[in-house]
Amino acid sequence: DTEVTQTPKHLVMGMTNKKSLKCEQHMGHRAMYWYKQKAKKPPELMFVYSYEKLSINESVPSRFSPECPNSSLLNLHLHALQPEDSALYLCASSQDYGRVSINHEQYFGPGTRLTVT
């Protein structure tokens, strides 16, 4: 199974709402990622989890809060977002992170299309 699943596919939320994005993989990968992608732009890294610990936070505002409950699950909690946060949020996983001796191809989920009103 080489699939990364994400729920929901679409989300519309107001600026005062609290919502969560969910991501799951069953490939035994130990690294999981959150990316943000705006239209006609490349994916931009937000967070990296390695062995369920946060390894990288790319200076993301605190209104985005990641959580890794176990090695297969990754959540992104959203609170008090701004309209400019509207984007496609992508989850990805890879075998490992931070070791150049192994392959690091990333497997992406289909994304959650988030609209903040």
Place this chain on the structure above:
Amino acid sequence: SQKIEQNSEALNIQEGKTATLTCNYTNYSPAYLQWYRQDPGRGPVFLLLIRENEKEKRKERLKVTFDTTLKQSLFHITASQPADSATYLCALTDNTGANSKLTFGKGITLSVRP
């Protein structure tokens, strides 16, 4: 500053021809370079990875070259088909430390005409 450049935003070719996409980079010491395909509204799909000590990699109709002297990778799709129409992203991982995150280029949108 570090840059990944995919110089054209779009490439239009006739079905059956070879598509060649270019990725240039500056101020990176990449351990490896990857190419991904992305369809509209979908997540990127991994295609090929090539390491710094490899010159060329092939997979079916796909071929990637990597020239660390020129700081360039070329991605070729031979016998192109309309189904190959998509955005193709190159991505680099720097080998300068443990912080080996993947950084994507802007991508090139390929359109293959029937």
